[in-house]
Amino acid sequence: MSDAPPGAGLAAAPDLAALSVLVVDDEADIRLGLRRLLATLGIEARQAASGTAALQQLEVQPADLIVTDLNMPGLTGIELLTEVKARRPETVVVLLTGYGTVQTAVQCLQAGAAHFLTKPFDNAEIVGIVRRLGGQILARRRAAADDGTGRPPLVAEDARMQRVLELVDRVAPTPVPALIEGESGTGKELVARELHARSAVAGKPFQAVNCAALTETLLESELFGHKRGSFTGANRDRAGLFAEARGGTVFLDEVASMSPSFQGKLLRVLQEKLVRPVGGGADVPVEFRLVAATNRDLEEMVAAGTFREDLFYRLAVVRVHIPPLRDRPDDVGPLAQHFLRRIAAECLGPDQPVPELTAEARAALAAHGWPGNVRELENAIQRAVIVCCGERILPFHLGLDAQGWGGDGTRSDARTGTSPGPREHASAEEAPGTPLGYADAKREAVERFQREFVQRALERSAGNLSQAADTCGMTRAALQKILKQLRIDRAAFEATGD
Numbered sequence: 001m002s003d004a005p006p007g008a009g010l011a012a013a014p015d016l017a018a019l020s021v022l023v024v025d026d027e028a029d030i031r032l033g034l035r036r037l038l039a040t041l042g043i044e045a046r047q048a049a050s051g052t053a054a055l056q057q058l059e060v061q062p063a064d065l066i067v068t069d070l071n072m073p074g075l076t077g078i079e080l081l082t083e084v085k086a087r088r089p090e091t092v093v094v095l096l097t098g099y100g101t102v103q104t105a106v107q108c109l110q111a112g113a114a115h116f117l118t119k120p121f122d123n124a125e126i127v128g129i130v131r132r133l134g135g136q137i138l139a140r141r142r143a144a145a146d147d148g149t150g151r152p153p154l155v156a157e158d159a160r161m162q163r164v165l166e167l168v169d170r171v172a173p174t175p176v177p178a179l180i181e182g183e184s185g186t187g188k189e190l191v192a193r194e195l196h197a198r199s200a201v202a203g204k205p206f207q208a209v210n211c212a213a214l215t216e217t218l219l220e221s222e223l224f225g226h227k228r229g230s231f232t233g234a235n236r237d238r239a240g241l242f243a244e245a246r247g248g249t250v251f252l253d254e255v256a257s258m259s260p261s262f263q264g265k266l267l268r269v270l271q272e273k274l275v276r277p278v279g280g281g282a283d284v285p286v287e288f289r290l291v292a293a294t295n296r297d298l299e300e301m302v303a304a305g306t307f308r309e310d311l312f313y314r315l316a317v318v319r320v321h322i323p324p325l326r327d328r329p330d331d332v333g334p335l336a337q338h339f340l341r342r343i344a345a346e347c348l349g350p351d352q353p354v355p356e357l358t359a360e361a362r363a364a365l366a367a368h369g370w371p372g373n374v375r376e377l378e379n380a381i382q383r384a385v386i387v388c389c390g391e392r393i394l395p396f397h398l399g400l401d402a403q404g405w406g407g408d409g410t411r412s413d414a415r416t417g418t419s420p421g422p423r424e425h426a427s428a429e430e431a432p433g434t435p436l437g438y439a440d441a442k443r444e445a446v447e448r449f450q451r452e453f454v455q456r457a458l459e460r461s462a463g464n465l466s467q468a469a470d471t472c473g474m475t476r477a478a479l480q481k482i483l484k485q486l487r488i489d490r491a492a493f494e495a496t497g498d
């Protein structure tokens with residue numbers, strides 16, 4: 001190792017101390033040197049004298065980052081790397097060697113090493129690499145987890161959304177029922193959870209039920225409980241969510257879809273704080289704080305006679321209106337960044353950088369009308385992360401097309417919220433009863449998008465792979481990989497280009 005002062009000129013990086021780092025080398029001097037060097041970053045690294053010893057240690061205590069020698073007796077650095085990646089792929093590995101050839105470097109990187117360094121090392125270089133990789137690990141960890149409060153972070157930079165949170169703050173400590181109103185995908189459930197978290201009953205359960213997702217009988221038994229044998233499938237007594245809330249919050253989503261008879265039953269519970277389990281005689285006292293949500297105008301429904309007026313006034317003691325995303329432009333950028341960090345942490349390997357939104361992509365996000373609100377933005381970022389195959393997100397990666405905006409620059413039907421979102425999103429939502437789970441729906445949507453997008457590029461380039469890859473902003477190899485995955489035959493496009 002060279003004698004250059006390691007951390008010279010570098011600011012302290014206190015959070016790197018949270019990293020679990022393992023140094024592996026058969027030479028004790030090198031281990032000592034590396035550990036001292038890492039200590040200048042606040043990292044207390046563990047050590048192992050061989051690959052086998054390292055694997056044994058990792059069984060007990062996994063590491064975020066491993067700095068290992070390449071040539072060691074017994075298990076080599078590459079073998080260790082391969083074993084580690086097979087067991088815990090998110091582990092970041094840096095390889096060090098005294099005999100660096102291009103061939104070994106390539107071999108190491110192909111096996112999943114994050115970095116490859118040849119001896120003698122430049123201390124400042126090692127420090128720089130560990131700082132960078134460590135910073136990425138911590139950023140991913142932060143993005144993947146929540147903010148430590150036990151709930152997902154709620155982005156609210158726009159003044160309108162901040163007013164919503166101020167209202168939530170005022171309402172939360174009181175026991176009054178609240179009605180959260182807003183178009184689909186605006187964040188009603190997230191706000192309901194925030195309200196609960198800021199309430200006096202935050203330590204008690206939050207019980208959520210979507211009234212539109214259940215038949216009336218199931219909804220009744222879900223909320224009020226049931227006695228064993230009261231209907232097919234009721235194999236044991238169930239207390240129901242009002243009782244299970246035990247003084248916490250009951251969140252009733254999509255209340256507009258309750259039938260008139262169920263509205264009557266719910267009104268009774270709210271007035272008397274008593275539930276009668278399905279198939280059971282006695283009333284049971286219950287205690288809860290009620291938060292309801294709707295994407296429909298309940299007042300209009302009251303006027304039309306489809307929603308009980310007395311129930312409406314019971315539910316809507318305080319009304320929290322969440323503005324559609326198009327009316328809170330200052331939230332678009334911060335939300336996009338928030339989803340980007342989270343989704344990149346979930347979808348990309350630990351050695352891949354979080355892609356960056358180009359100025360053009362940010363402009364496209366700002367210009368879009370967002371008929372599907374925050375959920376549509378989340379989907380757009382997810383799609384971009386998956387298809388961009390690189391470090392830069394360009395507008396077409398977002399797949400926004402002209403949705404939400406007319407070709408003349410005016411908004412289309414965004415205001416009514418009736419415009420379909422991205423095609424795959426619409427198909428997943430438009431087929432009621434389709435038993436697709438989230439993971440399957442996502443896979444199907446991504447695949448359909450990839451197929452369409454790649455085929456269009458191949459059509460335009462008349463089957464020329466390099467040209468198609470260029471227009472897609474991806475490498476030829478990445479495009480080839482997608483073609484292989486989707487079994488698309490490039491040659492089939494040669495005849496179509498004229």
Ligand SMILES: Nc1ncnc2c1ncn2[C@@H]1O[C@H](COP(=O)(O)OP(=O)(O)OP(=O)(O)O)[C@@H](O)[C@H]1O
Binds near residue numbers: 153183185186378
């Ligand atoms: N302000 C926000 N900050 C961070 N994430 C958000 C925010 N608003 C919404 N989201 C995310 O967007 C998605 C949709 O939000 P949510 O489910 O709360 O909306 P909703 O209004 O209940 O939708 P729906 O009417 O379709 O039930 C969720 O993944 C949620 O975590």
Ligand SMILES: [Mg+2]
Binds near residue numbers: 188189253
């Ligand atoms: Mg919801």
